[in-house]
Amino acid sequence: MLVSLVLILEGALLLLGFFILAFDSPFEVLLFWALPLLLIVLLVYLSVLDFRETSRDIDRIFLEASESIRAKIKQHKSGRV
DSSP states (O other), X not given: XXXXXXXXXXXXXXXXXXXXXXXXXXXXXHHHHHHHHHXXXXXXXXXXXXXXXXXXXXXXXXXXXXXXXXXXXXXXXXXHO
16 A cells, blocks of 8 residues: 555656656756655665565465475375375
């Protein structure tokens, strides 16, 4: 949810900066574009956190699947013998 809100805000600022606003001095431009730049940094940070969490979830899923397969193989072998 937070990432979605940041993306919407980023899109609105980019729309304003490129098509609607006109600045008189380079300092005003710098001040305006500082916020979108910080939002991009925030998005990268949030993406890294999400990637770590997703990676842990995938590792957990594969571990549970491999344990289940081992248990079924062991059960199948013990049933045969």
